Amino acid sequence: MRQTPSLAAQRTPVSVLGLGAMGRQLARCLLAAGHPTTVWNRTPAKADALIAQGALRARTVADAVAASPLVIVCVLDCEAVHQILGPDGAALSGKALVNLTSDTPERNRQTARWAAEHGIAYLSGAMLVPPTLLGRPEATILYSGSHRAHTEHxxxxxxxxGRAPYLGADAGTATAYEVALLSLYYAGLAGMVHAFALAGGEGIPAEDLTPHLDAILGHFPSVAASMARDIDTGQYSGDADVLAIHTSGLAHIIKASQGHGINTDVLRAVKGLVDRAIAAGYGDAEFASVIEKMRE
Known part of the structure; x- marks a missing residue:
């Protein structure tokens, strides 16, 4: 039978490097959970509020690294990670380094190789959550890299x-999930803002449109599941819909938007993609088939 970890095991000392909006909230969560928490930031004043809450201030990166077996870094990008930790790579040997910095999958793999050269158990994390939701059971942070680091911590x-799945040994995997999901997020935000702009052009307040968004968004999970199956098999049956019908719908939206002076760059890009897929012979296939033109 699996034994419940002791309270002491649950209160591993942790050092947090980088105190932007995410880093500060990470440190707050650790303090709230009872972890001895050491913090460092290039601008020391950013640590003041955390020190008042019980965190320990590290004067240098070396001091922060020495203070804990688990080091979490959350800065601008992997280049900043190397600038901060590069001189102290040897001091991290034998410790676990969790990198919650957003970057590309390949940059994370490069950082993982650097960590391996220094005997560091490297774990890459992708935070699919805003700072305000960190620490909650429903918050998701994806991890990949050192299995030992994930298991021990x-x-x-x-x-x-609360959702902290391990996705495998490739340190770039978590970031690959992140950039893929964020591409959906940002495209979705742009589409939502355009919807509000178009409604506003017709005199419809954004708040009046909002209750009806579910008529579209509610179908996304089932559409995504079906689309994913077809993309993975490369079979775009067109049983549910066909690509050709979407080009006229997009044209109508573009024309209506132009009538209100609303920017149509995003919609034109989508229509251009659809038109190229139709020209390539996918007119009777479903919308997922546009991926073949994206991949070009």
Whole structure:
């Protein structure tokens, strides 16, 4: 029978490097969970509020690294990670380094190779959550890289986000999930803002449109599941719909938007993609077939 970890095991000392909006909230979550928390930032004043809440201030990166077996870094990008930790790579040997910095999958793989050269158990994390939701059971942070680091510190990591799945040994995998999902997020935000702009052009307040968004968004999970199956098999049956019908719908939206002076760059890009797929012979296939033109 699996034994419940001791309270002491659940309160591993942690050092947090980088105190932007995310880093500060990470440190707050660790403090709230009872972890001895050491913090460092290039601008020391950003740590003042955390020090008042019980965190320990590290004067240098070396001091922060020495203070804890688990080091979490959350800065601008992987280049900043190397600038901060590069001189102290040897001091991290034998420790776990969790990188919650957003970047590309390949940049994370490069950082993982650097970590391996220094004997560091490197774990890449992708935070699919805004700072305000960190620490909640429903918050999701994806991890990949060192299985040992994830296993040894899983309790601590779940204190930052209750959903903390391990996706495999490739340190770039978590970031690959992140950039893929964020591409959906940002495209979705742009589409939503355009919807509000178009409604506003017709005199419809954004708040009046909002209750009806579910008529469209509610179908997304089932559409995504079907689309994913077809994309993975490369078979775009067109049983549910066909690509050709979408080009006229897009044209109508573009024309209506132009009538109100609303920018149509995003919609024109979508229509151009659809038109190229139709020209390539996918007119009777479903919308997912546009991926073949994206991949070009």
């Amino acid at each position: 899983e309790i601590t990591l779940k204190g930052l986000g």
